[in-house]
Amino acid sequence: MGAVRRRLSLVVAIGLTLFTACGVETPAAPPSTPAPPGTATVLTTLPQPSVPRVPPSSAPQPPPPTSQPKTGKVVVLDPGHNGGNASKPGEINKQVPAGRGKRKPCNTTGTATNSGYPEHAFTWDVSQRISQALTAKGIRVVLTRRNDTGVGPCVDERAAIGNDAQADAVVSIHADGSHSEGAHGFHVAYSAPPLNAQQGEPSTKLATALRDGIRAGGFPTSTYLGSNGLAPRADLGGLNLSTRPAALIECGNMRNAAEAAAMSSEEGRQQYAAVIAKAIADYLGG
Numbered sequence: 001m002g003a004v005r006r007r008l009s010l011v012v013a014i015g016l017t018l019f020t021a022c023g024v025e026t027p028a029a030p031p032s033t034p035a036p037p038g039t040a041t042v043l044t045t046l047p048q049p050s051v052p053r054v055p056p057s058s059a060p061q062p063p064p065p066t067s068q069p070k071t072g073k074v075v076v077l078d079p080g081h082n083g084g085n086a087s088k089p090g091e092i093n094k095q096v097p098a099g100r101g102k103r104k105p106c107n108t109t110g111t112a113t114n115s116g117y118p119e120h121a122f123t124w125d126v127s128q129r130i131s132q133a134l135t136a137k138g139i140r141v142v143l144t145r146r147n148d149t150g151v152g153p154c155v156d157e158r159a160a161i162g163n164d165a166q167a168d169a170v171v172s173i174h175a176d177g178s179h180s181e182g183a184h185g186f187h188v189a190y191s192a193p194p195l196n197a198q199q200g201e202p203s204t205k206l207a208t209a210l211r212d213g214i215r216a217g218g219f220p221t222s223t224y225l226g227s228n229g230l231a232p233r234a235d236l237g238g239l240n241l242s243t244r245p246a247a248l249i250e251c252g253n254m255r256n257a258a259e260a261a262a263m264s265s266e267e268g269r270q271q272y273a274a275v276i277a278k279a280i281a282d283y284l285g286g
Contacts, residue, residue: 071138073284076162078172078238078248079127081110081120083148096154099195099240106154111177113260122263123173124148126251129273130173130280137281142167159241168284169206170246171276172238175254175263178224184256185222185229186214189248191239192232202245206283210247213279217271225250249276 085092086109098104110119124147131141142165144158153161162170176183190207194200211229215221221229231250233239239246251272252259262268 070140073168074140074142074165075134075280076142076144076165076167076170077127077131078144078158078170079123080172080174081108081123082145082150082152083120084151085109085120088151091151096156097241098155098237100234104155104237107152111175111254113254113264115260115264117260117264119175119254120148122175122269125269126273127173129270130277133273133277134280139281139284155237156241159238162246163243167244169280170242170244171210171280172248174248174250175252176250177255178253179255180224183224184253184259185220186252187222187226187229187231187250189231189233189236189239189250191236191242191246192234195240196243198244199242203247206245207247209283210249210276210279213282214275217275219252219275
């Protein structure tokens with residue numbers, strides 16, 4: 001009987017051993033030593049790599065800017081009129097100070113070519129192009145209006161923008177609309193007689209630099225206004241109220257077929273902008 005019990009105990013022990021070998025295993029703890037070379041190890045959870053932190057001092061730096069360094073010069077560009085002026089006659093016809101004890105309408109609608117291309121669109125486009133050219137040279141540019149769909153600002157506000165910016169040059173961009181036969185060419189106006197020191201030699205020097213630069217660019221001087229491309233004026237509020245060197249360019253006659261074609265084309269506007277921007281830069285560098 002004792003022998004039978006010993007045999008049963010041996011069978012049970014063998015059975016338990018076989019059951020354990022065929023059942024679900026408890027995962028073993030990972031080995032504390034690396035596996036031999038050539039042995040693949042499968043992990044149920046991949047460890048996250050540790051990314052070393054690069055000290056700020058040794059981090060890659062962006063390339064230096066390619067734009068020109070700032071010159072410290074400020075130019076205020078005044079694109080004549082505005083695209084919304086015609087829709088608000090009450091606003092643009094209100095009387096505002098115009099200097100020399102006079103009052104004039106806030107602004108006007110401007111002129112247009114015979115085919116309907118408006119002065120306000122021409123002045124806005126050319127001013128944008130001049131601004132880009134001057135900014136590329138490191139010159140800070142301020143415009144008196146933000147778009148070509150608004151109203152105004154009035155002439156006294158435009159002058160104040162140049163004064164507040166302490167501009168080294170204020171240049172107002174316009175185009176004329178004379179119906180006189182054969183009238184064509186550009187002219188540059190400045191306030192005269194001067195009302196302050198900046199309207200004296202600085203403004204005449206600016207006007208002359210603009211005249212010389214535009215003429216050197218191939219544009220003819222006016223045949224009907226001013227003399228030799230220069231026009232001293234006492235009736236322009238934006239110039240009268242300026243305390244900075246200021247001038248106004250009438251780029252040509254929009255009623256003249258040839259000049260109207262140039263002003264209406266992108267190529268023509270780029271040519272106007274290029275010669276005016278160069279003339280301004282030459283003035284600032286002189």
